Amino acid sequence: MNHIIDAHIHLDHYSDNELTRLFNHDLSTLKGLLSVSFNLASNKRNLELARAYSPFIKCAFGYHPEQPLPSDSEMADLLDWMSKHRTDMTAIGEVGLPYYMRQQNPGLCRDRYVELLEEYIKLAVKWNKPIVLHAVYDDAQIVCALLEKHNAGRAHFHWFKGDSLTTERMARNGYYVSVTPDVLYESEIQELTKDYPIDQLMTETDGPWPFQGPFAGQLTHPLMIHQSIAKIAKIQQLELELVYKTIYQNTVRFYGF
Incomplete structure (x- = not known):
């Protein structure tokens, strides 16, 4: 049987009814989910879900960058909570830099977000955790430099x-x-997939984010990953069974499923 893991999903963003629909499938091929967090309330909800579905669901704690910065007191509360619950989390995330917010507001200063991200990277090293990164286009160069500066090699973009x-x-x-x-339908992602080493690839849904093409109008579900893997195999011109096995083992190795 070809097993899959969803390496990045926002389970806390699904409604209770949607979660019921999500789990009301044949999930025999799905061996785990990593649910990433948005803010302190999101962290707490993901911890509840991880405890309820342990060890099937693992969670990452952090503060998503595509939102206004937290106040100093909010940030202190968040970091204190993360420290107290660091043994409950598999990774730090989702953290990074606000690329899409800056497209809407070109005057938005990135500096404080960079400082905050660096704090998260230092914690990832200190706590020996992988870090889940939201960093695209020119932001990725800044993030690479920070990871290199702190010798943080366990990074997932x-x-x-x-x-x-x-x-x-x-x-x-x-x-x-x-x-x-x-x-399945975006040429930019297909080009990335063609060139990136297969032993450093994972699959995700980023659910409940909706997709187009063959998935238009559907509730985003981890089982969509089966179609993603078939497309990856075709793009990289590799045997389907090999791609399933390699991506599954990559995710198990990186996140400890």
């Missing part, structure tokens, strides 16, 4: 998009990239 030089740098440093179901 989710749904990455960027230039070839940055992609080569990431691959050379041993960083992992995860591919979403839009690999």
Whole structure:
């Protein structure tokens, strides 16, 4: 049987009814989910889900960058909570830099976000945790420099998009990239998938984020990953069974499923 793991999903963003629908499938091929967090309330909800479905669900704690910065007191509360629950979390994330917010607001200063991300990277090293990164295009170069500065090698760039030089740098440093179901219809993701080392690839849905193409109008579900893997095998011109096995083992190795 070809097993899959969803390496990046926001389970806490699904409604209770949607979670029921999500788990009301034949999940025999799905061996785990990594649910990433958005803020302190999100961290707490993901911990509840991870405890309820242990060890099937693992969680990552952090503060998503595509939102206003937390106040100093909010940040202190978040870091204190994360420290108290660091043995409950598999990774730090989702953290990174606010690329899409800056497209909407070009005057937004990135400096404080960079400082906050560096704090998370230092914690990942201190606590020996992988880090889940939201860093695309020119932001990825800044993030690579921070990871190199702190010798943080266990980095996962989710749904990455960027230039070839940055992609080569990431691959050379041993960083992992995860591919979403839009690999079926987005040429930019297909190009990344063609060039990135197969032993540093994972698969994700980023659910409940909706997809287009063959998935238009559907509730995003981890089982979509089966179609992603079939497309990856075709793009890399590899045997399907090999791609299933390699991506599954990559994710088990990186996150400890």
